[in-house]
Amino acid sequence: MQLHIVLVSPARPENVGAAARAMKTMGFGSLRIVDSLAHQDPAAVRVAHGATDILARAVYYPTLADALDDMDFTVATTARHRARFHYYCSAEQLLPQLQEKQQWIDQAALVFGREDSGLTNEEMALADMLTGVPMQAVYPSLNLGQAVMVYCYQLAALNQLAHREHAPAMPGQLDALRQRFDQLFDRLNVTGDQKLTDWLHQRLGLATARDTAMLHTLLHDIEKALTVKK
Known part of the structure; x- marks a missing residue:
C-alpha cells in the first residue's frame, strides 16, 4: 500500500513546508495539494529544510475529487463533529485498520483540511473513513504541520511492512x-x-x-x- 498525504487548500506555505518535513522524517514521500500553490512558495521550501524533494514532486489538483480519483481507500481527518458523520478511529487506532487493508488495497490517501475551516461535509463524504485526534480543548485544533506529524508518526509502521509479500490488491x-x-x-x-x-x-x-x-x-x-x- 502506498499512502498519499493530501492537503486541501492550505493557506500558509510554512504549514506545507512543515508537513513535508514531517512526511520525510517518518518515511512518507507522496504529497498531493488541492486548490493551492502554497508548496511553490519560498517560505514552504525554507521550512521544509531537508524535505524540499517532497515539495518538488508534489502534485497539484483543482478539486479533492480529482486528487482521490485513483485511490482505493481514503481517510479524512476532522476535528469537529458533524450531524452526518462520526469519528470511527483515533490516529492511534488508524494504524491497525490500514495494516489489515494493506493486504487488499494498493493506493490510500490521508486527507487534511483547511487551516481555518477543515473539510466541508461534501469533501468528507468522499472518504471511506474519518479520523480525529482527541484533544482537551474548548476549540480543538492542531496546526496543519503538527497534525501531519501526529499521523505520520502513528502510521510510520506501514513503511516497515511495505516491502513484505502479500496477496495482490483488489482495487474497487x-x-x-x-x-x-x-x-x-x-x-x-x-x-x-x-x-x-x-x-x-x-x-x-x-x-x-x-x-x-x-x-x-x-x-x-x-x-x-x-x-x-x-
Whole structure:
C-alpha cells in the first residue's frame, strides 16, 4: 500500500513546508495539494529544510475529487463533529485498520483540511473513513504541520511492512460493495432513507478483507433470492 498525504487548500506555505518535513522524517514521500500553490512558495521550501524533494514532486489538483480519483481507500481527518458523520478511529487506532487493508488495497490517501475551516461535509463524504485526534480543548485544533506529524508518526509502521509479500490488491472492491448496497436499497424502495445510506457507507470503511468478501457473498444470495421471487 502506498499512502498519499493530501492537503486541501492550505493557506500558509510554512504549514506545507512543515508537513513535508514531517512526511520525510517518518518515511512518507507522496504529497498531493488541492486548490493551492502554497508548496511553490519560498517560505514552504525554507521550512521544509531537508524535505524540499517532497515539495518538488508534489502534485497539484483543482478539486479533492480529482486528487482521490485513483485511490482505493481514503481517510479524512476532522476535528469537529458533524450531524452526518462520526469519528470511527483515533490516529492511534488508524494504524491497525490500514495494516489489515494493506493486504487488499494498493493506493490510500490521508486527507487534511483547511487551516481555518477543515473539510466541508461534501469533501468528507468522499472518504471511506474519518479520523480525529482527541484533544482537551474548548476549540480543538492542531496546526496543519503538527497534525501531519501526529499521523505520520502513528502510521510510520506501514513503511516497515511495505516491502513484505502479500496477496495482490483488489482495487474497487469497497466501492463495488457500496454500489451493490445502493442497488439493493433501490430494489427494496428504501432509497429515501438517507440516514441509513450514510451510516452504511461510512461503516463499510471499517470492513476487513474477509468482511468485504462475505458481504459480497451475502448480497449475491439476497439478489438471487429477489430475482427468484419475481
